[in-house]
Amino acid sequence: MDLYRLAQPLLGLIDPETAHHLTVRALALGLGPHQTMADDPILACHLWGRSFANPLGIAAGFDKQGEAMAALAALGFGFVEIGSVTPRPQPGNPKPRVFRLPEDAAVINRYGFNSDGHDAVKARLARYRAGAHHPTAPLGVNLGKNKESGDAAADYAAGAALFAPYADYLVVNVSSPNTPGLRALQGRAELSGLLERVRGALPESAPPLLLKIAPDLTEEDRRDIASVALDLRLDGLIVSNTTIERPAGLKSRHRAESGGLSGRPLAPLALAALGSMYRLTEGRIPLVGVGGIASGADAYQRIRAGASLIQLYTALVFEGPSLVGRIKGELAARLRADGFRSVADAVGAEHR
Ligand SMILES: Cc1cc2nc3c(=O)[nH]c(=O)nc-3n(C[C@H](O)[C@H](O)[C@H](O)COP(=O)(O)O)c2cc1C
Numbered sequence: 001m002d003l004y005r006l007a008q009p010l011l012g013l014i015d016p017e018t019a020h021h022l023t024v025r026a027l028a029l030g031l032g033p034h035q036t037m038a039d040d041p042i043l044a045c046h047l048w049g050r051s052f053a054n055p056l057g058i059a060a061g062f063d064k065q066g067e068a069m070a071a072l073a074a075l076g077f078g079f080v081e082i083g084s085v086t087p088r089p090q091p092g093n094p095k096p097r098v099f100r101l102p103e104d105a106a107v108i109n110r111y112g113f114n115s116d117g118h119d120a121v122k123a124r125l126a127r128y129r130a131g132a133h134h135p136t137a138p139l140g141v142n143l144g145k146n147k148e149s150g151d152a153a154a155d156y157a158a159g160a161a162l163f164a165p166y167a168d169y170l171v172v173n174v175s176s177p178n179t180p181g182l183r184a185l186q187g188r189a190e191l192s193g194l195l196e197r198v199r200g201a202l203p204e205s206a207p208p209l210l211l212k213i214a215p216d217l218t219e220e221d222r223r224d225i226a227s228v229a230l231d232l233r234l235d236g237l238i239v240s241n242t243t244i245e246r247p248a249g250l251k252s253r254h255r256a257e258s259g260g261l262s263g264r265p266l267a268p269l270a271l272a273a274l275g276s277m278y279r280l281t282e283g284r285i286p287l288v289g290v291g292g293i294a295s296g297a298d299a300y301q302r303i304r305a306g307a308s309l310i311q312l313y314t315a316l317v318f319e320g321p322s323l324v325g326r327i328k329g330e331l332a333a334r335l336r337a338d339g340f341r342s343v344a345d346a347v348g349a350e351h352r
Pocket of ligand 1: 059060061062064083084098107109111113142173176212240241242262263264266290291292293311312313314315
């Protein structure tokens with residue numbers, strides 16, 4: 001029985017934060033759907049010495065506290081990113097702080113890093129890693145900073161050191177619009193200082209280190225980030241977080257809420273930022289494309305523009321978990337139709 005099909009109309013009626021919470025709880029209890037068929041082999045990816053059965057991941061912010069990792073992999077995601085996690089537990093912003101924009105297939109959120117904190121999430125990860133899980137999917141841990149912290153680099157360095165033994169990759173998230181001053185860490189000098197401290201805190205055999213950036217940067221900002229990323233040999237860039245822009249044409253009554261906008265209206269911005277980062281990094285750094293992906297066509301376009309992996313979040317809110325299988329099926333068909341033998345073959349094809 002597709003429990004989600006029954007629950008979806010009801011979830012759409014209750015407030016979005018409660019719906020989010022209930023969905024994560026249901027998944028954590030094992031009530032989510034399980035993909036029964038193996039992924040099409042054309043979707044297999046190899047990156048950072050890890051194997052991905054498919055390139056579609058669940059983006060950060062859905063499972064912020066690391067409660068539903070096994071269920072998200074079982075649902076068919078090729079990898080799972082949890083977080084953002086802050087060092088100390090913190091409540092985030094006052095409610096309401098999440099808004100659905102159904103007419104726009106979008107969400108605005110200003111959660112502000114509500115987090116159980118490092119220790120609680122680490123305990124869950126340790127339990128998860130001690131168990132056997134099928135299918136297995138690489139697991140990313142997305143790091144944030146406490147709102148009141150005066151030393152951002154110390155927060156990220158602590159997270160990197162703590163989670164390195166449990167993560168298949170780590171993400172320094174300096175692009176959430178809901179923590180004051182956070183995005184200023186994307187500036188050249190700030191960023192290289194920050195990333196060097198994080199690198200310095202990592203143990204010898206550390207997982208890959210990625211940086212997640214905003215879609216709202218200028219070309220000059222992006223050039224600076226690309227040069228820092230190349231200089232420091234960063235392992236990857238996630239492009240992008242939510243936008244503080246409000247593109248013309250938004251219809252929903254919630255369009256003027258403050259926070260980060262995700263979903264369909266973000267897609268053109270995130271796609272343009274991705275293509276730009278691919279050019280600026282000369283295809284030498286793996287990119288994760290995220291922002292408004294809602295179909296196999298979107299996924300394929302993002303890969304051709306330079307993404308080695310892709311993620312989504314908002315489309316899942318509106319379409320439910322059957323979307324995951326649909327996107328993968330469409331993507332495999334498009335790759336074959338254009339004569340590609342793998343996802344890797346198509347990465348950046350548009351720039352050649
Ligand atoms: C409710 C919500 C919470 C989010 N929380 C985080 C977060 O904690 N850390 C982060 O890096 N990104 C967070 N994001 C951003 C997503 O990971 C993603 O970058 C963005 O939503 C664009 O993808 P989408 O259009 O498919 O949703 C959040 C997004 C939403 C909608």
